[in-house]
């Protein structure tokens with residue numbers, strides 16, 4: 001089973017990093033560089049999981065999460081919020097907006113993959129991947 005993961009992120013460096021990890025594990029990665037495109041991509045691709053940056057150039061990730069949650073078909077799609085905001089209360093805000101998990105940047109790829117694998121259905125045992 002090949003999982004599709006949507007990554008909503010405006011920073012191409014983060015995209016490349018995350019894409020490399022996901023594709024090493026044979027996940028299909030779909031990318032959107034802003035919130036509104038992200039919602040559209042979610043509706044088109046129906047991903048198994050969404051990685052969501054909070055600081056986006058149009059609407060913020062909290063608003064993206066709220067809109068995804070109000071779409072019947074995307075209501076239960078797991079969302080991992082990823083943000084540079086390390087302020088107290090951001091995690092609560094992300095969870096209140098409908099995200100399942102909150103992670104802060106800089107992205108730790110081992111932690112990220114552990115989160116991803118825990119949220120994907122029927123995930124095969126982890127293959128050893130050298131991230132270096």
Ligand code: MN
Pocket residue numbers: 009010011053054055056
């Ligand atoms: Mn950003």
